[in-house]
Amino acid sequence: MVINFAAGPAKLPEEVLKEAQANLINCNGTGISVMEMSHRSANYAAIHEKALNDLRELLNIPSNYKILFMQGGGTGQFAAVCYNLMGRTNVADYVVTGSWSAKAAKEAEQYGKVNLVVPKVKKYTTVPTQDTWKLDPNASYVYYCDNETVDGVEFDFVPVLTNDVPIVCDMSSNFLSRPVDVTKFGVIFAGAQKNIGPAGVTVVIIREDLIGHHMKGTPSILHFEKMAKSDSLLNTPPTFCIYMMGLVFKWIERNGGVSGMAKMAAVKSKIIYDVIEHSNGFYSCPVEKRVRSRMNVPFRIGGAEGVGVLEKEFLSQAERQGMIQLKGHRSVGGIRASLYNAITVAEAEQLSDVMTDFYLSNKNTN
Known part of the structure; x- marks a missing residue:
């Protein structure tokens, strides 16, 4: 899948x-x-x-x-x-x-x-x-x-x-x-x-x-x-x-109309932002918290030495588990998870699990 x-x-x-x-x-x-x-x-x-x-x-x-x-x-x-x-x-x-x-x-x-x-x-x-x-x-x-x-x-x-x-x-x-x-x-x-x-x-x-x-x-x-x-x-x-x-x-x-979509968007984005916030800097999101998008979550992995190498490894690992098109826009690089209406809470949780596992396996790289 x-x-x-x-x-x-x-x-x-x-x-x-x-x-x-x-x-x-x-x-x-x-x-x-x-x-x-x-x-x-x-x-x-x-x-x-x-x-x-x-x-x-x-x-x-x-x-x-x-x-x-x-x-x-x-x-x-x-x-x-x-x-x-x-x-x-x-x-x-x-x-x-x-x-x-x-x-x-x-x-x-x-x-x-x-x-x-x-x-x-x-x-x-x-x-x-x-x-x-x-x-x-x-x-x-x-x-x-x-x-x-x-x-x-x-x-x-x-x-x-x-x-x-x-x-x-x-x-x-x-x-x-x-x-x-x-x-x-x-x-x-x-x-x-x-x-x-x-x-x-x-x-x-x-x-x-x-x-x-x-x-x-x-x-x-x-x-x-x-x-x-x-x-x-x-x-x-x-x-x-x-x-x-x-x-x-x-x-x-x-599925609950636009209000239903809003509730799910809040849940899905929080799942991903929570992993970023609890990673002790392993994951980082450059956007000020009050205006972080519920739809598009950009993030980087690792410090100055890890960025690039770790991100490629993460994208490869995610793709092996069926998660595609996570690469950030070519103008900014990094990783971007888009959590539009059709993405389910369960799918956001699967990405969260991959992020958590990757963090635990690589947090001592730098």
């Missing part, structure tokens, strides 16, 4: 995969696969609408917010957000707390003025408290990434703004892992491939009054107003990905 700790594309719930397998060549009694359905057909329309409605219910999304199913992943949204919102004042605030928000800010520099709300750092290990932020009162929006997949930094608060500047949030790697008050945001977006489905579809939740402020020349595929008016059917959508995402939404409903 393999346990997939990948950061994305990530593990999907086994029962969802089995359901898709059973319906692969005859979806919902149609006699064809969902991958063969016309996106204009009644059969696909039912799948599409069900996914939209289930997501609206899961997050209690108000009626004055549109849900779009788009393509291009988070990187596509880095540009889409600018095209659709930055033109209001030609300046935007970016809270850079990790690799992905840094990429978003760099993309935004092509479309207007970017105000970096917090100072630049070489390593991302924390989220500066909001009282230290330097916001531009003229900003079109304030942008942040709720969970930095690479660096393991997760916000422990939602920014509170005293003006009417909307908040744009990238929730790609912790979407549907905890309850969210959607009304606090202007835009939320999330690539599916972490917590809610296969790669290929990106969920965008946008307040209706923010639609229609696009720049001249906005590409149709990134155009919020056109996508909203066409019910995300402006072009052929990733039909199979949306079908799979819909199955995951129903799986979340059956």
Whole structure:
């Protein structure tokens, strides 16, 4: 049995995969696969609408917010957000707390003025408290990434703004892992491939009054107003990905909803962080405790001499026991355990056991 700790594309719930397998060549009694359905057909329309409605219910999304199913992943949204919102004042605030928000800010520099709300750092290990932020009162929006997949930094608060500047949030790697008050945001977006489905579809939740402020020349595929008016059917959508995402939404409903996911996320991450904290420095996590991610746990092994050698040994040992894709992102190295919704408590415990055994066998190496 393999346990997939990948950061994305990530593990999907086994029962969802089995359901898709059973319906692969005859979806919902149609006699064809969902991958063969016309996106204009009644059969696909039912799948599409069900996914939209289930997501609206899961997050209690108000009626004055549109849900779009788009393509291009988070990187596509880095540009889409600018095209659709930055033109209001030609300046935007970016809270850079990790690799992905840094990429978003760099993309935004092509479309207007970017105000970096917090100072630049070489390593991302924390989220500066909001009282230290330097916001531009003229900003079109304030942008942040709720969970930095690479660096393991997760916000422990939602920014509170005293003006009417909307908040744009990238929730790609912790979407549907905890309850969210959607009304606090202007835009939320999330690539599916972490917590809610296969790669290929990106969920965008946008307040209706923010639609229609696009720049001249906005590409149709990134155009919020056109996508909203066409019910995300402006072009052929990733039909199979949306079908799979819909199955995951129903799986979340059956397993306690978003609150149930949050409870399990807290349990799973604590299991791994406890091993790190009780290892007398053998394992180390660089992230400040208050903002340690529940989704992506990065850690290093050993002191200056042990790092590298011990990490390779650990990864080899873990893989022999069926635990794959634990290697850290190439930009930061080390090890990273991604504990998305589909990872079970039992699987987190198995990783904890491997970490403990490895510690006991190698703690006197350095």
